Amino acid sequence: MDRKQKIEEALSIIWEEREKKSCGREEIKKKIFEKVKEDILEDLIKEGSIIADNDSVKITPEGEVIARDIIRRQRLAERLLTDVLELDRGAMDSSACEFEHILSKEVEESICTLLGHPKECPHGLLIPPGDCCAKAKGLLESIVIPLAKLKPGETARIVYVLTREHPQLHKLMSLGIVPGVLISVHQIFPSFVIQVAETQLALEKDIANEIYVKRGQ
Numbered sequence: 001m002d003r004k005q006k007i008e009e010a011l012s013i014i015w016e017e018r019e020k021k022s023c024g025r026e027e028i029k030k031k032i033f034e035k036v037k038e039d040i041l042e043d044l045i046k047e048g049s050i051i052a053d054n055d056s057v058k059i060t061p062e063g064e065v066i067a068r069d070i071i072r073r074q075r076l077a078e079r080l081l082t083d084v085l086e087l088d089r090g091a092m093d094s095s096a097c098e099f100e101h102i103l104s105k106e107v108e109e110s111i112c113t114l115l116g117h118p119k120e121c122p123h124g125l126l127i128p129p130g131d132c133c134a135k136a137k138g139l140l141e142s143i144v145i146p147l148a149k150l151k152p153g154e155t156a157r158i159v160y161v162l163t164r165e166h167p168q169l170h171k172l173m174s175l176g177i178v179p180g181v182l183i184s185v186h187q188i189f190p191s192f193v194i195q196v197a198e199t200q201l202a203l204e205k206d207i208a209n210e211i212y213v214k215r216g217q
Contacts, residue, residue, distance in 0.1 A: 006036040011067035012074065014059055019125065021054040072128040073103045075121035076111050082122045083115060083144050083159050083214065116142035116212060119162055125208060143215070147183075147192065148208035155184045156213035164199060177203055179210060 010032045031042050044050045049063030109132040117133045144159050158181045176196045186193040192203040
């Protein structure tokens, strides 16, 4: 791991700890040392990437740019490895750590477009949006799309669901709307009617937009 990669890893750790509402200096210092095998917290302070006192660590606007980019690349890599290459969780975690340091901006945005601009990684953490997400268009056709874009007669496999905070989530999961399940579309108006195993379900369009699938079997 070169110096640039160590800086990126350290800032990504601080970002992830911030998501957990954990900003304690000593705890963050320990986690960084475990990952990069070097105490570089003071270097980050000198370079202006973070501000730290005895009790907390905060990312500066300059550090935020670097941390945001590395987190975005890491989580897009995780989605690519699980949704397209279908690696298991163990292989995905280790491979994504290598991917995140070598993805160029162009490749990153192409992957994001290919995956349909996903909002969450496989662990359920937010993926920072990029310029391509705002434009919502690119050179590659998305292969992971909302269920709402399917037509009657099409089949698809559920990749992920973004309705974790929606009141219908647990009901959907109990009815079999979970990643990996094959579904087929019977109708799209006035509501989406899909077949899951031996069960037919009717979904409102806003729910169908929160279920992401990959066409075919």
